[in-house]
Amino acid sequence: MNKYITTPIYYVNGEAHIGHAYTTFMADTMARYEKLKGYDTYFLTGTDEHGQKIEESAKNNNKPTQEFANEISASFKNLWDEFDIDYDKFIRTTDADHKVGVQKAFEVMHSNGDIYKDFYEGHYCVSCETFFPETQLIDGEFCPDCGRATSTVKEESYFFKLSKYEDALLKHYEENPDFILPRSRANEVINFVKGGLRDLSVTRTSFTWGVQLPESMNDKNHVMYVWLDALMNYITALGYGNDEENMKYWPASTQVVGKDILRFHAIYWPAFLMSLDLPLPEHIAAHGWWTRDGEKMSKSKGNVISPKEVSDAYGVENLRYFMLREVPFGQDGDFSQRAFVDRINSELSNDLGNLLNRIIGMSGKYSDFEIDSVDVEKYHSKELDAMNIALDNLDAFMQNMQTHRYLEELWKLFAIGNKAIEEHAPWVKMKEDRKDEALATVALVANILAKASIMLSPVMPKTTATISDALSFEIDNNSYKELILGKKLLKLFNIKKVPPLFPRIEEILMPEAPKAMPDDKPNDKMKEDMKVKEQAQDDNLIEIGQFFQTSLKVGTIVEAQEVKKSKKLLKLQVDLGEETNKQVVAGIKEFYSAESLVGTQVCVVANLKPAKLMGMVSEGMLLAAKDEDGLCLVRPEKPKKAGTTIG
Ligand code: ME8
Numbered sequence: 001m002n003k004y005i006t007t008p009i010y011y012v013n014g015e016a017h018i019g020h021a022y023t024t025f026m027a028d029t030m031a032r033y034e035k036l037k038g039y040d041t042y043f044l045t046g047t048d049e050h051g052q053k054i055e056e057s058a059k060n061n062n063k064p065t066q067e068f069a070n071e072i073s074a075s076f077k078n079l080w081d082e083f084d085i086d087y088d089k090f091i092r093t094t095d096a097d098h099k100v101g102v103q104k105a106f107e108v109m110h111s112n113g114d115i116y117k118d119f120y121e122g123h124y125c126v127s128c129e130t131f132f133p134e135t136q137l138i139d140g141e142f143c144p145d146c147g148r149a150t151s152t153v154k155e156e157s158y159f160f161k162l163s164k165y166e167d168a169l170l171k172h173y174e175e176n177p178d179f180i181l182p183r184s185r186a187n188e189v190i191n192f193v194k195g196g197l198r199d200l201s202v203t204r205t206s207f208t209w210g211v212q213l214p215e216s217m218n219d220k221n222h223v224m225y226v227w228l229d230a231l232m233n234y235i236t237a238l239g240y241g242n243d244e245e246n247m248k249y250w251p252a253s254t255q256v257v258g259k260d261i262l263r264f265h266a267i268y269w270p271a272f273l274m275s276l277d278l279p280l281p282e283h284i285a286a287h288g289w290w291t292r293d294g295e296k297m298s299k300s301k302g303n304v305i306s307p308k309e310v311s312d313a314y315g316v317e318n319l320r321y322f323m324l325r326e327v328p329f330g331q332d333g334d335f336s337q338r339a340f341v342d343r344i345n346s347e348l349s350n351d352l353g354n355l356l357n358r359i360i361g362m363s364g365k366y367s368d369f370e371i372d373s374v375d376v377e378k379y380h381s382k383e384l385d386a387m388n389i390a391l392d393n394l395d396a397f398m399q400n401m402q403t404h405r406y407l408e409e410l411w412k413l414f415a416i417g418n419k420a421i422e423e424h425a426p427w428v429k430m431k432e433d434r435k436d437e438a439l440a441t442v443a444l445v446a447n448i449l450a451k452a453s454i455m456l457s458p459v460m461p462k463t464t465a466t467i468s469d470a471l472s473f474e475i476d477n478n479s480y481k482e483l484i485l486g487k488k489l490l491k492l493f494n495i496k497k498v499p500p501l502f503p504r505i506e507e508i509l510m511p512e513a514p515k516a517m518p519d520d521k522p523n524d525k526m527k528e529d530m531k532v533k534e535q536a537q538d539d540n541l542i543e544i545g546q547f548f549q550t551s552l553k554v555g556t557i558v559e560a561q562e563v564k565k566s567k568k569l570l571k572l573q574v575d576l577g578e579e580t581n582k583q584v585v586a587g588i589k590e591f592y593s594a595e596s597l598v599g600t601q602v603c604v605v606a607n608l609k610p611a612k613l614m615g616m617v618s619e620g621m622l623l624a625a626k627d628e629d630g631l632c633l634v635r636p637e638k639p640k641k642a643g644t645t646i647g
Contacts, residue, residue, distance in 0.1 A: 001039055001040070002039065002040050002041070002042070002248060002249045002253075003031075003034040003039040003040070003041040003042070003249075003253040003254075004041070004042045004043075004044070004238075004249040004250065004251070004252040004253055005027050005030050005031040005034065005041065005042070005043045005044070005252070005253060005254050005255075005256070006027065006043075006044045006045070006234050006252055006254075006255045006256065007023050007024050007027045007044070007045040007046075007256055008023065008048075008256075008257050008258070008261060009045070009046040009047050009048040009091065009093065009230055009233050010046075010047055010048060010076055011047075011048050011049075011053065011054065012047050012048070012049050012054055012057075012068070012069045012072035012073050012076075013053055013054055013057040013072070013299065014057075014072070014299035015072065015075050015076075015079075015299075015306075016075070016076055016079050016307060017297055017298075017299065017304035017305060017306060017307065018290055018297065018304070018305045018306070018307045018310065018319075018323070018335060019258065019289065019290045019297050019298070019304075020076075020307075021079075021083070021307035021319070021323070022287065022290055022323045023256055023257070023258060023287065024045060024080060024083075024085055025083075025319075025320045025323055025324060026256050026285075026287060026324065026401065026403065027043065027045070027254070027256040028043065028085045028086060028087075029320075029324060029403065029458045029459050030254055030256070030398070030401070030458070031043035031086065031087075032086060032457065032458035032461060033398050033458040034253070035477075036454070036457060036458060036475075036476075036477060036480050037477070037480065038477040038480070038481070042088045042089075042238070042246065042249040043086060043087050043088050044087065044088065044089050044091060044233075044234065044237045045080060045085065045087045045089075045090055045091075046089070046090050046091030046092055046093075046233060046237070047069070047072070047073040047076055047077075047090075047091075047092050047093070048093055048226070048230045048233075049069040049073060049092055049093045049094045050093055050094070050209055050210045050211065050223075050224075050226050050229050050230075051129050051209065051210060051226030051229075052124075052126045052129065052204075052207055052209070052226075053126050053127060053129055053226075054068070054069060054209060055207055055209040056126065065209050066094065069092075069094060073092050073094075077090050079307065079308060082308075082316075083307075083311065083316050084316070084461065084462065086461075089237050091233050091236070091237040093211075093229055093230060093233060097236065097239075097241075097242045098232075098233060098236040098237075099211045099212075100236075100241050100242055101232060101235065101236030101239075101240045101241035101242060102211050102224060102228070102229050102232045102236060102241075103211065103212070103213070103214035103215075103241070104214070104240065104241030105232050105235070105236075105240065105241065105272070105276055106202075106213060106214055106217070106224065106228075107214045107216055107217075108275070108276050108277075109160065109272070109275045109276065110217070112275055112276075112277075113161075114160055114161045114164065114275045115158050115159065115160060115161075115202070116158065116159055116161070117156065117157070117158050117159070118156075118157065118158075118159050119154075119155070119156055119157065120153060120154070120155055120156075120157035120159075120201040121153070121154045122134065122152075122153060122201075123137055123141075123150040123151065123152055123153065124150055124151055124152075124153045125143035125145065125146065125148060125150045126151065127143070127146050127148050128143060128145050128146055129225075129226050129227060130143070130145065130227075131153070131200075131201055132144065132150060133198070137150060145260075153206070155204065155205045155206055156205055156221070156222075157201040157202070157203050157204070157205070157222075158201075158202055158203040158213075158222060159199040159200060159201055159202065160199060160200045160202045160228070160271075160272070160275070161199055161275075162197045162198065162199050162200045162267075162268070162271050163196075163197050163198060163199050165197070165270075165271040165274055165275075166193055166196070166197050168271075168274055169193050169197075169267065169270060169271060170190065170193055170194065172270060172280060173186060173189065173190055173193075176280075178282075178283060178400075179266070179280070179281075179282070179283065179284060180262070180266050180283075180284050180286065181283050181284070181285040181286070181329075181330075181400060181401055182285075182286075182329060182330040182400070182401075184330065185259065185262060185286050185330060188262075189262065189263065189266045189267060192263060192267065193267060197267070200225075200268065201225060202224065202225045202228045203222035203223065203224055203225055204222065204223055204224075204225060205221050205222055205223075207223070208223060209223070210223030210224050210225075210226060210229060211223060211224040211229050212224075227264055227268065228272070231264065231265070231268065231269045231272060232272075234252060234255065234269075234281075235247070235250060235276075235278065238250055250278065250279070251278070251279040251280060251281050251282065252281035252282065253281070253282045253283065254281075254282065254283045254285055254401070255281050255283065255284050255285065256285050256287065256401075257284060257285070257286050257287075258286065258287055258288075258289065259286045259287065259288055259289065259330075260289070262284065262286040265284045265286075266284050266286075269281075269284075283401075285329075285401045286330065287327075287329055287330060287401075288327065288329075288330055288331045288332040288333065289332045289333075290323075290327075290332070290333055290334075290335050291332050291333070291334050291335070292304075292305065292334065292335055293334070294334065296332075297335070305335055307319065310340075314340065314341075314344065314505060317460045317461075317462055317463050318340075318344050318348065318502070318505075319340075320459060320460060321343070321344075321347075321348060321407070321459060321460055322339075322340045322343050322344065324403035324404065324407060324459055325343060325347070325403070325404055325407045325408075326339060326340075326343065326404070327404060328402070328404050328405075329400070329401045329402045329403060329404065338611070338612070341505055341506070344502060344505055345502075345504050345505060347411060348501070348502040349500075349501075349502040349503070349504050349505075351411060351414040351415070351418065352414055352452075352501070352502070353500055353501040353502040354418075355414055355417050355418060355421075355445060355448075355449060356449060356467060356470065356498075356501060357500060358421060358445070359371075359442060359445050359446050359449060359471075359495065360470065360495055360496075360497055360498070362426055362427075362442050363442055363446070363493070363495045364495070364497070366426065366430055366435070366438060366439060366442065367439055367442070369494060369495040369496070370492065370493070370494060370495070371439070371442055371443045371446045371492065371493040371495060372439065372443060372491070372492055373443040373446075373447060373489040373490060373491055373492070373493075374443075374491075375436050375437070375439065375440035375443070376440050376443045376444050376447065376489055377489075378440065379424075379436075379437055379440040379441070379444075380420065380440060380441065380444040383416050383420050383444055383448075384444070386412070386416050387413055387416055387448060387451065388487055390409050390410070390412040390413055390416075391413070391451060391455065391484060391487075393409050394406055394409055394410060394455055397409060398458075403459070407456075407459065410452055410455055410456060413448050413451065413452040414448070414452065416448060417444070417445040417448040417449065420441055420444055420445060421441060421445060424437070424438075424441040426438035426439070426441045426442055429441075443489075443493075446471060446490070446493050446495075447483075447489050447490055449467060449471060450467075450468070450471055450473055450479075450483060450490050450493075451483050451484060453467040453468055453471075453475060454475050454479055454480055454483060454484055455484065457475045463501060466498055466501060467501070469496060469498065470495060470496050470497070470498040471490075471493050471495065471496075472493055472494040472495070472496065473490055473493070506566060506568060506569065506587075506613065506614060550605060550607065551605070551606045551607035551645070552603060552604070552605060552606065552623070552645070552646035552647055553576050553577070553603070553604050553606045553643055553644065553645055553646060554601055554602075554603060554604075554636050554640045554641070554642060554643065554644040554646060555574040555575060555576045555582070555601065555602050555603070555604040555606075555620075555642060555643075556574065556575040556599070556600075556601050556642045557572050557573070557574055557575075557597045557598055557599065557600055557601075557602060558573050558574070558575050558581055558598065558599075559572065559573035559581075559598065560572050560573075560594035560595070560597040560598050561594055562589060562594050563585070563589070563614060563616070565614075566589065566614060567589065567590065568587040568588075568589050568590060569585055569586065569587055569589055569613060569614065570585070570586055570588055570589050570592070570594055570597070571583065571584075571585050571616060572584045572585075572586060572597065572622075574602070574604060574620065575642040575643075576604060576606055576620075576642060576643045577641065577642040577643020577644070578643065582604070582606070582619040582620050583616070583617055583618060583619055584604065584618055584619060584620045584621065584622060585613040585614075585616050585617075585618035586618075586621070586622050588622070588624065588631060588633070590630075590631075591630055591631045591632070592633070600635065601635050601636055601639060601640065601642075602622050602623070602633050602634070602635055603622065603623040603633075603634045603635065603636070603646055604620045604621065604622055604623070605620055605621040605622075605623070606620055608620055608621055622634075
């Protein structure tokens with residue numbers, strides 16, 4: 001049987017942030033999971049490159065549109081390659097065969113009587129690439145989705161008969177309660193459709209950056225509406241309208257999207273497919289937003305976290321694990337560095353990493369790195385039963401995209417393994433001459449690690465490859481069938497030493513997010529500022545008021561100490577001209593000795609919320625510049641009184 005998994009195709013108006021990475025990790029995990037189960041799986045991602053938004057972004061960057069699209073599309077592709085995203089195809093909507101496929105789809109919809117020409121008069125939000133009737137706008141002007149000012153559109157347009165599909169859509173939702181995942185999201189879609197669907201304008205005449213209509217329409221004035229063009233990627237990627245061999249993968253099994261674009265995927269997309277006489281996808285799975293300080297992270301707000309920076313600092317698999325474990329599927333999640341570091345240290349390093357180290361250590365000491373499972377069932381049937389219950393629960397969680405529950409359940413295995421070692425203390429049994437029992441516990445834990453690694457492999461493919469190498473077995477569909485479905489034990493292990501999988505990590509100081517604009521509907525004051533702000537955001541500029549929210553001061557370092565067990569941190573007492581000194585924990589140990597700092601002056605961000613680093617409170621941040629040659633502190637050119645304001 002086939003499985004087909006997709007991500008949205010991302011707009012090329014800016015580089016990827018961790019929201020995009022999350023969607024892509026989710027879909028990649030699902031695709032790897034289906035492959036592990038033995039399905040012939042096709043996984044698609046790519047970039048959405050047409051439309052007014054991209055045309056305007058290219059203009060703002062003074063680049064020809066295609067050149068601009070090429071650069072950003074390549075940056076997405078390179079990032080996914082660096083992150084080992086195992087896609088089968090990376091589609092670009094500027095690909096020639098995609099355009100042919102979209103034209104074919106337009107022709108089919110037209111010949112099925114679903115396309116007609118009329119005149120569109122209404123409003124358009126370029127940022128959302130969405131039409132709105134006046135009645136839906138906030139105060140007659142602002143986009144109900146993103147709050148930005150809309151423009152008025154009056155132009156000839158071809159329309160798609162969306163209204164015709166209202167009943168068929170409602171029937172489909174009712175008969176397929178898992179069409180929209182999580183199920184809790186279905187109601188908003190159903191209510192929207194019940195509220196009445198208007199026919200959809202699917203071509204534009206006021207700009208040219210889009211797919212032309214098919215020759216047969218004999219109308220060169222129109223280009224396709226970007227959402228029609230974009231949604232079709234899911235079938236053109238399989239060759240629709242060209243070489244259709246890969247259409248065997250259609251319908252998609254899971255199409256992962258963010259909740260911002262659920263309406264397009266759960267209403268327009270199935271209606272288009274019905275018009276094309278194609279079956280509908282099995283699941284549209286909509287996840288929540290990653291926020292920063294409670295605000296949706298987005299390119300235009302400038303409050304984004306770069307996935308590359310996080311993965312450079314902490315490793316891409318740790319990032320994958322954290323994102324899939326932290327947030328219940330469908331809900332929003334705040335990206336907290338503290339939570340990230342805590343999960344890596346406690347769940348990956350303590351629960352999983354230590355278990356592997358203990359098995360390597362004990363097998364080396366007790367049985368020359370060979371482990372035989374001969375006595376596991378005799379001494380550990382209770383643990384094996386508990387392990388099998390947890391393993392049996394996993395599939396349902398993954399099918400519903402509940403990766404947090406999946407990982408939580410999987411971690412029960414490590415708890416069983418760690419508890420068995422504590423309770424059965426193999427080192428005591430070795431001394432008491434009960435070697436069989438001691439080795440049975442070691443073998444139990446080796447089997448737990450092997451089975452858990454198979455099931456963890458879709459989330460952490462590289463880490464689990466290291467574990468399977470250390471335990472001398474393969475992670476593939478055969479081992480899945482034997483060890484997971486067949487519940488067998490691995491008879492023999494030849495253990496190899498590997499370096500610790502997850503060395504404990506420390507929080508690296510990252511600046512606080514700039515205060516972002518609220519995402520909610522605009523109030524009066526916001527509306528006044530909206531246009532100016534939009535311009536500034538597009539140029540990645542901040543307002544002077546935002547700058548002055550940061551209190552920068554000259555400080556004198558009066559005490560400096562090394563933080564034991566930390567390669568990076570120094571603990572400083574800094575005089576900022578206040579009654580008491582401030583404690584700053586700074587990641588500069590590799591570049592400055594503690595003694596050399598005492599008595600020197602630095603520039604300090606003095607109004608940061610206190611944060612804890614390795615259990616120590618840090619009440620500020622030092623300004624520093626870092627390049628390939630290392631890091632240097634930013635200091636006043638001449639001595640200044642402690643506490644002098646910088647700005
Ligand atoms: O909407 N948190 O592209 P896009 C979580 N081209 N996920 C986020 C996110 C956040 N803060 N921000 C973005 C488009 N995403 C269209 C799609 S598909 C035929 C066309 C993720 O670049 C999430 O998956 O704006 C969201 O749906 C997608 O990126 C939007 O990416």
